[in-house]
Amino acid sequence: MSEDQKWLTVDEQRAWRALMAVVVLLPGALDTQLQHDSHLSNFEYGVLAMLSEAPDRTLRMSQLATLNDSSLSRLSHVARRLEERGSIVRQQCADDRRANIATLTDAGMTLVREAAPGHVARVRELIFDQLSGDQVSELEQIADAIRSNLDPEKRMPTYVN
Amino acid sequence: MSEDQKWLTVDEQRAWRALMAVVVLLPGALDTQLQHDSHLSNFEYGVLAMLSEAPDRTLRMSQLATLNDSSLSRLSHVARRLEERGSIVRQQCADDRRANIATLTDAGMTLVREAAPGHVARVRELIFDQLSGDQVSELEQIADAIRSNLDPEKRMPTYVN
DNA sequence: CCGAGTAACTTGACGCTTCAACTAAGTCCG
DNA sequence: CGGACTTAGTTGAAGCGTCAAGTTACTCGG
Structure with missing residues (x-):
């Protein structure tokens, strides 16, 4: 907790906030759709x-x-x-x-x-309709890089569709 | 809910799973750090x-x-x-x-x-240590594109650091 | 100026997640 | 064998988020 620590750059801050917005809002949006249409939470659906x-x-x-x-x-x-x-x-x-x-x-x-x-329709609407093909593969690489730290064993194939 | 709906491509599925892994794991990782070091949840910290x-x-x-x-x-x-x-x-x-x-x-x-x-140190470790400068700006663009759908008014500047 | 409508919170109950026991079964080894 | 340890899972209590209802205060048309 030293005072001379390395802060985030402006670019990093912008990326960070945008990512946090997605991380906070996306689960709720998916839960809303699943709950409304199938009375399931995202987690139950995954199971x-x-x-x-x-x-x-x-x-x-x-x-x-x-x-x-x-x-x-x-x-x-x-x-x-x-x-x-x-x-x-x-x-x-x-x-x-x-x-x-x-x-x-x-x-x-x-x-x-x-x-x-x-x-799946909701996922497409929220994510892939917004992205170019290049961005989709960039997203995969970036998310995988972050994931490698969070889940080193890649135990989580996550809900397949 | 018709049967002839548009499924995800293989590329999209990979990106999707990687993104979901991040979305599911990142909040927990941040909460753990904050809780451990400061007895705060991520949300409380944001407030x-x-x-x-x-x-x-x-x-x-x-x-x-x-x-x-x-x-x-x-x-x-x-x-x-x-x-x-x-x-x-x-x-x-x-x-x-x-x-x-x-x-x-x-x-x-x-x-x-x-x-x-x-x-901030944990954020840096989890996110930015994994990414090149180009990837940081790509991440911002991608996350912003997704966010635009989730939070049209961009009301959420999200926790500044 | 007064009543209907709305805005800003708070509260209580309910459901889900976590955490700390607890049970029961397998494993290891001396 | 038999005791110590580990593994798999369940359970109950406590904490947090959500939802519906309630309270108080502002606003605005007649």
């Missing part, structure tokens, strides 16, 4: 989407947590709610009886399938 | 930082809310907690007695001043 792509629509709780950058506790609470709504079921794993595996139900699968198009 | 730069260290609640992209309700709750901790005080505005003005106390000012260097 269901990951399951929908997994073999047998099934994943261990711990894998599912890692994939969504979630604590096990958070996932556990959300999974209980999703189970109550009939979107997933959980059962003890036969191999390792500490483990619990979550499976997407048919109703859950239907839910994700119906939610996906609207979600 | 105090905005006040620290305002004339007389004073702003109306509604302005403060807008500047931090917050609902008045959220700000009101946070302001109560900050007031309890002695970082700010609130008092009725003389001109318009519906309004409430928040003022940063000396203790609050000290708190922000002490928190800022560590926060």
Whole structure:
């Protein structure tokens, strides 16, 4: 905490503020769309989407947590709610009886399938309609550079669409 | 929700996932640093930082809310907690007695001043150490393009450092 | 100048996230 | 084997954000 520390340049400040605006506003915008159209939070959508792509629509709780950058506790609470709504079921794993595996139900699968198009449309509208092709690849490089520091193991493939 | 909708291209998907990783992980990383070093959330830091730069260290609640992209309700709750901790005080505005003005106390000012260097250092480490000068200006342009859709009035200068 | 409408907050309840236990099961090794 | 340690997950309490409702004050047309 020395006084002679390196401050941000003017350019960096502008970039920083613009990035923070996106980071703060984007999740809310996505949540609003998903909540309105499918009664799902962004996080719940992510959970269901990951399951929908997994073999047998099934994943261990711990894998599912890692994939969504979630604590096990958070996932556990959300999974209980999703189970109550009939979107997933959980059962003890036969191999390792500490483990619990979550499976997407048919109703859950239907839910994700119906939610996906609207979600993707919103993503396109918010992000890609604003960007040139060059900017899209620049964005990928920049975001990946930042991400490399935040998530060194790249454990987070994040919700696929 | 038609079936023949426009999906994302492979390039767009990669950019999208990288961006989402940043959007999900960055707030947590910043919160961790601030919480650890100054017992502040990112949002609280933003509130105090905005006040620290305002004339007389004073702003109306509604302005403060807008500047931090917050609902008045959220700000009101946070302001109560900050007031309890002695970082700010609130008092009725003389001109318009519906309004409430928040003022940063000396203790609050000290708190922000002490928190800022560590926060900026973490931002530099997470973001700018990873990027070339060209990438910084590209980032600004891209983030601004996305932001233009999320926050058309650009009401959000976001936490200055 | 007075009543309807609106603006600026605050408050309380509810839902979600986090954190700190806690349970139960697997693993390691002496 | 058996005790110590680790791993997987759940649970309950506490904290924060959101939403709807309430309060007080300003404003503006008649």
